[in-house]
Amino acid sequence: MPSHIVQTRENKSLPARIALSAAAAQGAHLRTEHFGDWLAERGRANAFRVERIPFAELVGWSFQESTGNLVHRSGRFFTVEGLHVTEAGEPHGDGPYADWYQPIINQPEVGILGILAKEFDGVLHFLMQAKMEPGNPNLLQLSPTVQATRSNYTKAHKGADVKYLEYFVGPNRGRIVADVLQSEHGSWFYRKSNRNMVVEAVGDVPLLDDFCWLTLGQIHELLRRDNVVNMDSRTVLSCLPFADTSEGALLSDTELLSWITRERTRHSVRTERVPLDSIPGWKRGESTIEYEAGRYFNVVAVSVRAGNREVTGWTQPLFEPVGLGVTAFLTREFGGVPHVLAHARVEAGFLDTVELGPTVQCTPDNYAHLPEKERPLFLDTVLRAGADRIRYEVVHSEEGGRFLNAESRFLIVEADEADAPLDPPPGYAWVTPAQLTSLVRHGHYLNVQARTMLACLNATAVSTR
Numbered sequence: 126m127p128s129h130i131v132q133t134r135e136n137k138s139l140p141a142r143i144a145l146s147a148a149a150a151q152g153a154h155l156r157t158e159h160f161g162d163w164l165a166e167r168g169r170a171n172a173f174r175v176e177r178i179p180f181a182e183l184v185g186w187s188f189q190e191s192t193g194n195l196v197h198r199s200g201r202f203f204t205v206e207g208l209h210v211t212e213a214g215e216p217h218g219d220g221p222y223a224d225w226y227q228p229i230i231n232q233p234e235v236g237i238l239g240i241l242a243k244e245f246d247g248v249l250h251f252l253m254q255a256k257m258e259p260g261n262p263n264l265l266q267l268s269p270t271v272q273a274t275r276s277n278y279t280k281a282h283k284g285a286d287v288k289y290l291e292y293f294v295g296p297n298r299g300r301i302v303a304d305v306l307q308s309e310h311g312s313w314f315y316r317k318s319n320r321n322m323v324v325e326a327v328g329d330v331p332l333l334d335d336f337c338w339l340t341l342g343q344i345h346e347l348l349r350r351d352n353v354v355n356m357d358s359r360t361v362l363s364c365l366p367f368a369d370t371s372e373g374a375l376l377s378d379t380e381l382l383s384w385i386t387r388e389r390t391r392h393s394v395r396t397e398r399v400p401l402d403s404i405p406g407w408k409r410g411e412s413t414i415e416y417e418a419g420r421y422f423n424v425v426a427v428s429v430r431a432g433n434r435e436v437t438g439w440t441q442p443l444f445e446p447v448g449l450g451v452t453a454f455l456t457r458e459f460g461g462v463p464h465v466l467a468h469a470r471v472e473a474g475f476l477d478t479v480e481l482g483p484t485v486q487c488t489p490d491n492y493a494h495l496p497e498k499e500r501p502l503f504l505d506t507v508l509r510a511g512a513d514r515i516r517y518e519v520v521h522s523e524e525g526g527r528f529l530n531a532e533s534r535f536l537i538v539e540a541d542e543a544d545a546p547l548d549p550p551p552g553y554a555w556v557t558p559a560q561l562t563s564l565v566r567h568g569h570y571l572n573v574q575a576r577t578m579l580a581c582l583n584a585t586a587v588s589t590r
Contacts, residue, residue, distance in 0.1 A: 207226060234274055316474055412425060424445075
């Protein structure tokens with residue numbers, strides 16, 4: 126049997142079983158209308174507290190005398206360093222700054238983001254976790270079964286074992302549904318990747334506290350709610366192998382890959398890690414590292430208490446964006462086939478210069494001081510869109526283990542020729558959701574925001590599968 130096919134007694138292909146789960150609005154264990162009560166109960170069952178603290182109160186963290194870098198005494202976890210970025214290439218409409226300095230998170234280890242699947246009553250269910258992260262706006266969100274850095278699951282923190290880890294590593298793990306290295310936020314991480322996995326369990330699986338089995342249809346419903354499904358869940362869900370329905374795409378798969386290659390070669394990005402205390406335009410206070418003009422993001426410190434984590438108390442740095450982000454796909458139909466307008470984005474932390482992102486991905490407040498011609502392309506189109514053009518709108522937060530209150534409005538906006546022409550500007554291309562699904566099976570083609578958008582596209586298009 127081919128490795129990419131998992132069969133049931135009914136001999137259904139994996140994409141068919143995923144489609145069946147996506148169409149299942151109710152699960153065998155927890156009804157969708159009871160999910161809110163379940164999540165609230167898990168919040169009451171554990172003690173959570175997050176407090177901002179001065180850098181001097183960080184335990185185990187300190188600023189190196191020689192560099193000013195913020196490091197952990199174990200040499201593990203991550204460091205906050207400086208980065209100098211120089212970009213050269215053809216004009217691409219990404220903004221006016223081709224040379225800049227910024228703080229960056231350097232975390233070279235590869236983490237595991239894994240969702241366990243199992244069939245109940247003939248329908249695939251996915252084991253999701255109510256997980257507290259200190260940066261989540263509402264603390265508790267729905268996370269993958271396993272969400273752990275290598276430092277976590279090798280117990281550098283000397284805490285408890287990561288639950289269900291054995292289903293994803295070692296000789297007794299289940300059947301692989303998806304397994305691919307994907308990038309983290311290229312604007313805030315330096316060349317960071319995580320292993321995105323979906324594994325189908327073989328045999329019985331104990332159900333532990335803070336975990337629940339949901340169908341994909343139930344998860345899709347929760348993706349329509351603000352700040353419920355966390356970023357790590359969204360990126361893993363985007364990797365599910367839905368059926369290929371790519372007929373009618375404006376670009377063939379070969380043409381699309383050629384376009385991505387061309388975009389990667391027309392940009393030259395030079396990055397140099399530099400001491401954190403040497404980066405111009407940034408200043409360090411007792412509690413904050415911030416940009417002098419008050420834009421972009423701050424580096425802050427927090428103290429955390431979480432009764433159900435592997436370690437129940439700790440302190441750490443977090444990146445805190447300034448302002449609410451906007452992440453959006455413009456969408457049009459060509460020949461009756463839905464397409465979205467993808468942007469070949471350059472981000473300093475990418476391994477391969479360019480990854481596909483949404484049409485718009487920015488924090489508008491960071492550009493408010495600039496003339497219109499220097500604002501991100503299509504931003505004003507998205508911000509001006511009326512309710513009759515918006516097909517999806519939800520506020521999702523970013524990864525709460527490293528980012529504090531990092532939220533964006535995620536939108537799918539219907540466009541016309543005047544808003545988004547058939548022949549788009551350089552750096553943009555019309556692609557089908559099925560082509561994105563094909564690309565995401567390979568690492569470093571879609572950035573983390575595009576993977577969230579793909580999960581949202583799947584959540585809004587179940588009836589077309």
